[in-house]
Amino acid sequence: MAGVVxxxxxxxxxxxxxxxxxxxxxxxxxxxxxxxxxxxxxxYPNTPEERAAAAKKYNMRVEDxxxxxxxxxxxxxxxxxxxxSQHERDPWYSWDHPDLRRNWGEPMHWNFDMFIRNRVDxxxxxxxxxxxxxxxxxxxxxxxxxxxxxxxxxxxQAVGPKQYPYNNLYLERGGDPxxxxxxxxxxxx
Amino acid sequence: xxxxxxxxxxxxxxxLDPNEYFNLSPHFRRAExxxxxxxxxxxxxxxxxxxxxxxxxxxxxxxxxxxxxARTNPYPxxxxxxxxxxxxxxxxxxxxxxxxxxxxxDRDNREEQIKAGTLERxxxxxx
Numbered sequence: 001m002a003g004v005v006x007x008x009x010x011x012x013x014x015x016x017x018x019x020x021x022x023x024x025x026x027x028x029x030x031x032x033x034x035x036x037x038x039x040x041x042x043x044y045p046n047t048p049e050e051r052a053a054a055a056k057k058y059n060m061r062v063e064d065x066x067x068x069x070x071x072x073x074x075x076x077x078x079x080x081x082x083x084x085s086q087h088e089r090d091p092w093y094s095w096d097h098p099d100l101r102r103n104w105g106e107p108m109h110w111n112f113d114m115f116i117r118n119r120v121d122x123x124x125x126x127x128x129x130x131x132x133x134x135x136x137x138x139x140x141x142x143x144x145x146x147x148x149x150x151x152x153x154x155x156x157q158a159v160g161p162k163q164y165p166y167n168n169l170y171l172e173r174g175g176d177p178x179x180x181x182x183x184x185x186x187x188x189x
Numbered sequence: 190x191x192x193x194x195x196x197x198x199x200x201x202x203x204x205l206d207p208n209e210y211f212n213l214s215p216h217f218r219r220a221e222x223x224x225x226x227x228x229x230x231x232x233x234x235x236x237x238x239x240x241x242x243x244x245x246x247x248x249x250x251x252x253x254x255x256x257x258x259a260r261t262n263p264y265p266x267x268x269x270x271x272x273x274x275x276x277x278x279x280x281x282x283x284x285x286x287x288x289x290x291x292x293x294x295d296r297d298n299r300e301e302q303i304k305a306g307t308l309e310r311x312x313x314x315x316x
Contacts, residue, residue, distance in 0.1 A: 035251060035254055040254075058252075058255070059227055060227070061224060063220065071273075072266070073266075074264065074266045075266060076265070078255075096235055104235035105250065106228075106252060108253065110259070110260070
């Protein structure tokens with residue numbers, strides 16, 4: 001942060017009055033085309049007046065407004081809204097933006113783009129979560145265990161080496177046709 | 190609707206929340222009314238702009254602007270604490286070294302095997 005400010009001062013010293021192009025991006029003055037400084041998110045509110053001003057800025061009640069805890073993770077005064085996905089919102093209410101199930105001006109969750117209807121869904125599950133987890137991992141664990149047991153104790157039809165006729169295919173294996181081959185008996189009576 | 194039971198995959202809608210009917214404390218009711226007033230004000234602003242016949246431009250949503258600004262500018266509010274430094278190390282520094290050593294040892298072993306002629310070069314469908 002201090003490094004950035006020092007750099008800005010250096011840039012301003014170099015470019016003096018006219019700021020244009022790249023230095024304009026680094027200067028401390030912004031264009032007037034966007035919201036005013038008071039309407040944009042700011043630092044964490046410490047006094048009750050700052051809290052009230054922040055709640056008003058975000059269109060929330062002062063009692064409802066709860067900023068993220070101030071632990072240096074970059075949230076500033078952005079409100080901490082409940083982690084509810086847009087799936088959970090009433091599908092029959094006439095939202096201003098029906099696909100997002102959101103009204104104009106409503107404060108957006110920090111992870112709003114995660115909670116849209118194509119993505120993470122926090123609606124309640126058909127069975128409780130821990131039951132579902134137990135069933136799934138129990139089944140997978142059981143199947144893995146049984147396959148391991150099957151590897152250790154294989155069970156298949158007994159097989160023996162293949163038996164060939166004609167004295168173990170004497171002639172086909174290049175045996176001398178004049179010589180009498182030794183008798184090979186592949187059976188027992 | 191007093192005996193409404195929500196479907197397995199749905200949460201209870203706000204209009205059927207028992208608090209709306211049975212919680213008669215003026216504190217709760219006033220809170221709900223204040224929230225409704227805020228919502229109605231926003232709705233009014235939006236509808237005025239939406240139905241304005243002389244409007245030629247897009248309706249700008251300040252909540253969206255604030256969200257985008259907050260998400261893209263966390264740096265002024267960043268402070269190096271134990272947790273943030275640890276996370277920075279874990280995600281930024283450690284993978285660099287771990288991946289370097291993993292790939293280096295793997296490739297060195299592969300090179301050794303090729304030189305010794307022990308590498309099994311099977312037919313690979315994908316590459």
